[in-house]
Structures are given as structure tokens and as C-alpha cells.
Amino acid sequence: LTPAHDCTTCEATAQMIDKARRDGVELVFDRAATMKACPIGADSACCKHCSMGPCRLNAKDPYGKVGVCGATIDTIQARNFARMVASGAAAHTDHGMSILHLFGEVVKGHNKDYEIKDTQKLLQVAQTLEIETDGRAYQDIGLDIYEELMKTYTQVEGEFPFAKAVPEKTLETWRKHNIVPRGAMREIMEIMHRTHMGVDQDYENIVNQCSRTALSDGWGGSMVATEISDIMFGTPRPVMAEVNMGVLKEDHVNIIVHGHEPNLFESIMVSTSDATMVEAAKAAGAKGINLVGMCCSGAEMMSRHGVPHAGNFMSTEAVLVTGAVDAMAVDVQCIKQGLGKVADCYGTELFTTNPRCHIEGVKHIEFDEDDPMACTDEVVIKAISRFKNRKGDIQIPKNKNVGIHGFSKEYIGYMLGGSFRESYVPLNENIINGRIRGVAGVVGCTQPRTKQDYMHVELVKELIKNDVLVLQTGCSQIALAKAGLLIPEAAHLAGDGLAEVCETVGMPPILGLGSCVDNSRILTAASEMVRTGGLGHSIADLPAAGAAPEWMSEKAISIGHYFVASGVYTVFGTTFPITEGTKFHKHLFEELEEMGLGKWGFSNDPIEMAHMMIAHIDKKREQLGINK
Numbered sequence: 115l116t117p118a119h120d121c122t123t124c125e126a127t128a129q130m131i132d133k134a135r136r137d138g139v140e141l142v143f144d145r146a147a148t149m150k151a152c153p154i155g156a157d158s159a160c161c162k163h164c165s166m167g168p169c170r171l172n173a174k175d176p177y178g179k180v181g182v183c184g185a186t187i188d189t190i191q192a193r194n195f196a197r198m199v200a201s202g203a204a205a206h207t208d209h210g211m212s213i214l215h216l217f218g219e220v221v222k223g224h225n226k227d228y229e230i231k232d233t234q235k236l237l238q239v240a241q242t243l244e245i246e247t248d249g250r251a252y253q254d255i256g257l258d259i260y261e262e263l264m265k266t267y268t269q270v271e272g273e274f275p276f277a278k279a280v281p282e283k284t285l286e287t288w289r290k291h292n293i294v295p296r297g298a299m300r301e302i303m304e305i306m307h308r309t310h311m312g313v314d315q316d317y318e319n320i321v322n323q324c325s326r327t328a329l330s331d332g333w334g335g336s337m338v339a340t341e342i343s344d345i346m347f348g349t350p351r352p353v354m355a356e357v358n359m360g361v362l363k364e365d366h367v368n369i370i371v372h373g374h375e376p377n378l379f380e381s382i383m384v385s386t387s388d389a390t391m392v393e394a395a396k397a398a399g400a401k402g403i404n405l406v407g408m409c410c411s412g413a414e415m416m417s418r419h420g421v422p423h424a425g426n427f428m429s430t431e432a433v434l435v436t437g438a439v440d441a442m443a444v445d446v447q448c449i450k451q452g453l454g455k456v457a458d459c460y461g462t463e464l465f466t467t468n469p470r471c472h473i474e475g476v477k478h479i480e481f482d483e484d485d486p487m488a489c490t491d492e493v494v495i496k497a498i499s500r501f502k503n504r505k506g507d508i509q510i511p512k513n514k515n516v517g518i519h520g521f522s523k524e525y526i527g528y529m530l531g532g533s534f535r536e537s538y539v540p541l542n543e544n545i546i547n548g549r550i551r552g553v554a555g556v557v558g559c560t561q562p563r564t565k566q567d568y569m570h571v572e573l574v575k576e577l578i579k580n581d582v583l584v585l586q587t588g589c590s591q592i593a594l595a596k597a598g599l600l601i602p603e604a605a606h607l608a609g610d611g612l613a614e615v616c617e618t619v620g621m622p623p624i625l626g627l628g629s630c631v632d633n634s635r636i637l638t639a640a641s642e643m644v645r646t647g648g649l650g651h652s653i654a655d656l657p658a659a660g661a662a663p664e665w666m667s668e669k670a671i672s673i674g675h676y677f678v679a680s681g682v683y684t685v686f687g688t689t690f691p692i693t694e695g696t697k698f699h700k701h702l703f704e705e706l707e708e709m710g711l712g713k714w715g716f717s718n719d720p721i722e723m724a725h726m727m728i729a730h731i732d733k734k735r736e737q738l739g740i741n742k
């Protein structure tokens with residue numbers, strides 16, 4: 115077995131790995147060690163799209179062989195990649211569609227449990243979509259927004275609604291290559307068709323449809339999820355929040371919500387603060403109820419409300435090993451099936467809540483938006499009775515860090531531009547004068563094939579040291595929060611220029627924007643930078659880059675590709691599903707940039723990764739004539 119401290123840099127998780135091993139409980143880290151990755155699959159050199167195969171090509175001699183149907187290595191890799199994009203995009207767009215559906219019920223007056231909370235955001239979204247706002251009731255504006263944004267999913271011809279949010283020149287490039295999304299459902303359907311046996315067998319043409327589909331995620335499904343969640347639950351503003359397993363409290367009923375959709379979490383917040391529930395918890399001998407998040411909905415609730423966060427994707431099983439988690443409620447995405455067994459071992463009540471995500475052997479309490487408390491109250495009641503009957507030893511790691519979260523495209527504008535009117539002028543000026551060298555998005559998962567959090571933390575430290583302002587989301591943001599770096603004082607690790615800006619404004623050099631769907635905030639911030647002027651005319655002109663150093667999910671591939679298609683150089687680490695030296699590789703890693711889009715990059719070393727991104731930023735500065 116790999117020593118715990120080689121599995122992770124997270125001290126709390128390492129402690130729990132050791133405890134699990136003592137307790138005879140297997141976690142994801144140990145399963146990864148016994149499950150060697152298939153080398154052919156890792157290079158994406160196999161195809162099982164029909165029963166004449168599965169066909170395996172040789173990554174060492176990629177053009178030495180073709181599949182039974184004659185498919186080349188480039189076709190096979192492009193099709194595999196396309197299906198990852200389709201699945202990742204489907205996850206984000208289905209999430210966005212659920213939130214939009216709920217919004218529709220609210221503005222139609224059918225659902226009274228949720229409301230329009232942020233009217234300013236409502237007006238702003240209406241404006242982007244060119245919906246009339248003058249003298250109209252919020253409800254009516256909301257109804258128009260709902261109907262317009264539904265096209266993000268259902269439209270079959272024409273340009274999708276948020277094309278209106280895209281900088282002119284970026285949109286022109288998309289039009290030129292015919293990759294402006296129509297509607298997400300159509301794009302995903304078309305990818306599945308085109309990657310069927312015997313359809314699209316030209317990797318460049320397949321990658322075009324990848325771009326179109328990924329864009330329908332980033333500027334479509336994900337953006338809808340973020341914007342509508344902001345309208346219903348409030349646009350985040352900076353808030354202090356505690357992160358890591360030390361947020362669990364031995365003398366409280368501990369409830370963890372882990373997943374991706376904010377509606378479940380918003381409701382359980384109401385349930386856990388209900389006076390009768392708190393009384394019941396006290397009657398059971400607890401001091402109170404402690405609600406904690408994990409993964410992306412956790413990151414979202416932390417950003418909006420300062421709800422404590424227990425850790426990222428690699429820690430979801432490990433946290434149960436504390437024995438202190440009385441209930442865990444999950445909804446969709448990144449929910450390991452392995453949670454079931456670990457929860458059983460430690461007596462945690464584990465519940466699935468979403469009709470899309472059941473787990474064999476795990477109790478399902480369906481969350482119904484029309485009666486949200488029915489589900490969340492039951493979870494709380496089950497947690498209280500588990501608290502009363504806690505057995506076995508409880509061991510909570512003491513690790514806990516306080517940081518600032520909850521930045522948004524809007525808040526970045528207020529923070530730098532003054533509190534009355536959002537303005538990106540000061541940000542652009544500081545980039546032009548060189549105090550800030552450029553902007554990087556560092557996002558994505560953690561995973562067991564690399565030391566948890568290590569690459570995120572080292573990469574981000576190297577970037578800020580070189581005056582690159584870092585924007586974060588998802589599990590990556592949690593990694594840096596656990597490292598204690600989401601604080602203004604982290605400016606002392608930044609280069610002189612960036613440190614000066616941070617100290618003047620009182621902001622951290624690393625800004626946490628929330629969950630993975632909130633990567634759309636990076637797109638809207640980038641668009642604002644382009645519109646503000648002085649930094650070129652398209653997103654591809656910006657001195658910016660992106661990274662997901664420990665990615666694992668298909669969603670990450672969709673995100674990576676929508677950043678690339680939007681014009682951003684995007685570097686992944688740990689592994690990349692591709693055979694090097696192929697035409698497909700060259701297309702993703704070089705030719706897309708020549709088409710006016712961004713491009714992919716790969717590195718397994720965080721310092722090298724940082725310098726690849728910095729070199730790109732410098733190249734863009736050079737082209738803009740601001741590299742002095």
C-alpha cells in the first residue's frame with residue numbers, strides 16, 4: 115500500500131487513510147493502487163463502438179494498424195474524446211436545465227418555496243438577452259428569461275441565447291468555423307450520432323462538433339446554471355468560510371451534503387435551522403446541528419452563504435472514516451459508489467435524493483422541489499437518531515483553515531472598480547502596466563493517480579509568484595483553501611506587482627469563484643476584460659491561460675474543451691486520453707490555435723505547467739505590445 119502521505123498532501127485525509135486501513139476499510143486510494151490503469155485505454159487507442167471489435171491499436175506504432183472497419187487511430191481517438199465531451203456537457207446542461215425548470219415554476223407562480231432573490235442580477239441577465247425591462251414586473255421579466263434560456267437546450271436551428279454574451283470577434287471566429295451552438299440537446303445528439311460506427315471519420319470534423327458541443331455547455335448549460343442560481347439564491351459576495359475536516363463537531367449532529375445542485379442544499383439549510391429540529395437535536399444530547407458541504411454544491415454554498423466545507427472529491431470517503439458524520443445526502447455527479455460501503459462500516463446514514471442518481475443498496479429519499487422539506491427534514495431526523503445511537507470511536511482531524519470565498523464576475527468589477535459601478539478598467543490597466551502579468555483559471559478535480567492537492571497548490575503558488583492573478587473553482591479551490599492560501603495575506607507569496615495590487619485593494623491573489631458550473635464566471639469575466647478594451651478584441655487575445663492539473667471526470671474534458679474553443683490555452687495534468695505523435699494530437703495541441711481558438715497542453719509537473727502558462731501569457735502580452 116502507498117503510504118498515506120504519498121497519497122495526499124491533505125493532512126486530515128492522510129490521517130483518515132491510516133485510520134481506514136487500521137479499521138480494515140478500503141478507500142479510493144487503495145482501490146486505485148490495486149486497479150492498474152489499462153495502458154491502451156489511457157492512450158485512447160481502443161474502440162468499442164461496434165461488435166466487429168473491440169479493436170485495439172498500438173500506441174507505440176499508431177499508424178501500423180487500423181480497426182476492423184478501417185478506422186484510423188485519429189478517428190478512434192477523436193470519437194472517444196467526443197463522447198467524453200458529450201457526457202460532460204450533458205452533466206452540466208442537465209444540471210442547468212433542472213435549475214431553469216425550477217426557475218420557470220417560480221416565475222409562473224407554481225412554486226412558492228423558492229423566489230427571485232437577486233433582482234439586480236435578473237435585470238442584468240435580461241439586458242444581456244436583450245429582454246425589455248423598463249417598467250416591467252420582475253415576474254414578467256423572469257418569465258421571458260425562462261423562455262429565452264430554455265432555447266439553450268431545446269433550440270434546433272440558429273444561434274443559442276448566450277451567443278449575445280460572447281465578445282464579437284470570438285463569435286465571428288465561431289461563425290467562421292460553424293461551431294456556434296444551436297441547442298445543447300441537438301449538439302449532444304449529433305455527437306452521439308457522428309461517433310457511431312461508420313459516420314464521421316475525419317478527426318478535424320469530429321473536433322469541430324466537440325467544440326460546438328462544449329460551447330453549448332460553457333456558454334450554455336453551465337452559464338444558465340450559474341446565472342439562474344444567482345437570481346434565485348443570490349450572487350456571491352466575499353464571505354469567510356472554514357474548510358477541511360476540522361469543521362466537523364464531535365458534540366453536534368453532523369450532516370454533509372455532497373453533490374452539485376444548489377436546490378437540495380438550500381432546502382437542507384432551512385431544515386437544519388428549523389427550531390423544532392434544533393430542539394430535537396438537543397433532546398438527543400447534541401449541542402446543535404452542523405451542516406457542512408463537500409465537492410461542488412459545497413463550494414457553491416460556501417461561496418454564497420459561508421457554509422463550512424469538509425473537503426474535495428478525494429476526501430468524500432475519507433471524511434466518513436471520522437465516524438462523526440451522522441448523515442450524508444448526495445444528489446448528482448462525482449458520487450463514488452464506494453461511499454455506500456464506507457458509510458455502512460461507520461454507521462453513517464447515506465441517502466441519494468435525485469431521481470437520476472440511485473445507488474444499489476443505498477436508501478433513496480427523493481427530493482421534490484414542490485415539497486422540498488419533506489426530503490431534507492427526513493435527512494435531518496435520520497441524522498439526529500444516528501447521533502443518539504453513535505457507536506465506535508470518533509476521530510476528527512483538527513485541520514481547518516479559514517479563507518475568503520464568493521468572488522464573482524460582478525464582485526471583481528466592484529472590488530477593483532469601486533463599489534457603485536462595476537468596472538474592469540482598473541483590472542485591465544493593471545494588466546497593461548504589467549503589475550498583473552495575466553490571469554489564470556486553475557480548476558478541476560483531485561484524483562488518486564496523483565498526490566491529492568499537490569499539483570493544484572504548487573501550480574498556483576508558482577503562478578502568483580510570477581504575478582499571475584489566479585481564479586479558481588471546484589475541487590481545486592478547496593485544495594488551495596485547505597492550504598490556507600485563500601486569504602489576502604497570501605499576497606506575500608505573490609510577485610511584487612501582483613502583491614501591490616492585492617495590498618491596495620485588500621484582496622487575495624487567488625480568487626475562489628465557486629463550483630465547476632461557475633467556470634462560466636471565468637468566461638463572463640474574460641468577456642468583460644475584452645469589452646473593457648486595451649487587451650485585444652477576442653478572448654484568444656487575452657494574456658490568460660487555464661489548467662486542471664488533477665482532472666478525472668468527463669465534465670473536466672468538456673470544460674477544458676470549451677475553454678480551448680473560447681480561445682484559452684488550457685493545460686491538463688496527470689493523464690490525457692491521447693496518443694502522442696498523432697495527427698489528432700497535433701490538431702488539439704497546435705492547429706486549433708492557428709484557427710483562432712485556444713489550444714490544449716499537458717504537463718505532469720506543476721512548475722513546468724506554470725511556466726508553460728506564463729510563456730503563453732507573455733506571448734499574448736508581446737502580441738498586444740504591452741510586454742515591457
Ligand code: NFS
Pocket residue numbers: 374409410426427447448557558559560588589590629630631666667669670
Ligand atoms: Ni468538477 Fe464538481 Fe470536483 Fe471534479 Fe467532481 S466535484 S463538477 S468534476 S471532482 S472538480
Ligand code: SF4
Pocket residue numbers: 161162163164165166167168169181182183184185190311312
Ligand atoms: Fe473496431 Fe471500427 Fe467497430 Fe470501432 S467501429 S470497434 S474500430 S470495427
